[in-house]
Structure formats: C-alpha cells, structure tokens
C-alpha cells in the first residue's frame with residue numbers, strides 16, 4: 001500500500017454505488033481503498049476481487065473477533081483474495097492473533113506476500129469515559145491502546161488501528177516501524193459524526209501516522225474527488 005495516499009473507506013451498500021463513486025476519480029488511478037462490513041456483507045468477496053483487478057490496493061476491514069480456530073481458518077480464506085491489508089480486534093487475545101497470523105501465511109498463494117495484519121485497539125468512536133464505564137477498563141485510554149499494541153507486536157502483527165492521538169504512545173511502546181493506521185480523520189471544522197478521537201490529515205502526518213483512513217469527508221462530499229485531493233495534499237504536507 002502506498003503510504004502517501006489516504007485509504008478511502010468505501011462504506012457503500014453495493015457494487016453499483018462503488019462504481020458510481022469511483023467514476024469521479026481519474027481512470028487508471030490506483031487508489032488505497034477500504035472494504036468494510038457494510039460493503040462486504042452485502043456485496044461479498046466478489047467486490048474485493050473487482051477492486052483488486054481494477055488495480056486498487058485493498059484494506060479488508062472485517063475486524064475479526066472469535067475463537068482462535070475460527071479466526072485462523074477465516075484468515076486462511078481471506079488471504080486468497082489478494083488484499084494488501086486486513087484486521088482483527090486485539091481484544092480477541094494473543095492465541096487468536098497468533099492463529100490469524102498463521103492462517104494468513106497458510107492461505108497466501110505461493111510467491112505472494114501475506115496481507116499486512118493490523119489489530120484494532122480501542123475504536124475511534126470510543127471515549128475514555130465510555131471505555132472505562134462500559135468495558136470496565138480502569139487504565140487510561142492511552143494505556144489500553146498501548147497495551148493492545150504491545151500484545152499485537154508480540155504475536156507477529158504488523159501494526160494497529162488507533163486514533164492519530166495515540167501514535168506517539170504506540171510507537172514508544174512498540175517500535176517506530178510498527179504501523180499505526182488511523183481513522184477518525186476530519187478536515188478542520190469537519191463534521192465529527194460518531195467519531196470521538198479525531199485529528200486533521202496534517203496533524204496525523206505531523207504526529208507520525210503511517211496511514212490515514214477517511215470515509216465520509218470524501219464519500220459524502222459534494223465533490224468527492226476535490227475533497228480527496230485536498231486531503232491528499234494535506235496528508236503530504238502540501239497545505240500548511
């Protein structure tokens with residue numbers, strides 16, 4: 001995946017809507033795109049194959065969280081789809097994460113590299129207060145995120161999904177090359193929606209995010225390609 005490009009969250013219900021959206025981008029532009037639950041559960045694996053064959057780099061965001069055997073076998077199947085990145089919930093535990101790594105390696109066709117495997121820490125829609133009250137976690141949110149980062153690295157994962165606000169603490173508790181994939185990105189004065197821990201593309205860049213994930217600020221914009229270009233420029237430090 002090209003780190004210079006934001007990952008566009010294709011949170012749409014079907015192929016036709018995806019095609020209508022992508023038609024607003026220049027032909028042959030290879031994009032970083034994310035297929036999440038909304039699209040995958042309605043359009044199935046065929047949507048992934050379609051995007052891969054169209055030359056896009058796909059982050060398959062299904063946030064697996066189940067017993068180790070189930071997650072390992074699911075990952076084995078997902079590895080055959082040719083995606084660049086996929087994820088699971090770090091809260092599923094070490095045995096589950098190790099089974100996922102093994103499943104991806106087993107399922108990846110010979111001569112290909114397994115997708116990057118990333119652990120969700122605390123969702124960017126979670127506040128410290130809701131984490132403490134609803135999950136009964138008594139540490140700070142930063143400590144919880146750093147803890148999941150360490151566990152994920154010990155299990156052989158490539159990085160975490162976190163808010164850009166936690167990049168420094170993750171890198172400090174793991175290593176500088178441990179990937180921080182950060183959703184919860186909003187342009188200055190952008191609508192937050194359900195996101196709680198947010199940063200602008202420029203702030204995320206400055207703090208050391210490796211990838212930013214952006215959905216509604218692009219997909220719901222009046223001119224999605226213009227919105228994408230603005231975020232791309234900011235992410236690449238071209239707007240101060």
Ligand SMILES: O=C(O)c1cc(=O)[nH]c(=O)n1[C@@H]1O[C@H](COP(=O)(O)O)[C@@H](O)[C@H]1O
Pocket residue numbers: 009011036061063087120122123124125161162183184185193195213214215216217
């Ligand atoms: O794993 C993810 O991609 C993810 C993790 C997280 O903690 N927060 C989060 O927002 N996401 C995803 O990132 C995207 C953010 O979309 P917007 O809020 O519309 O920019 C959505 O597709 C979410 O499913």
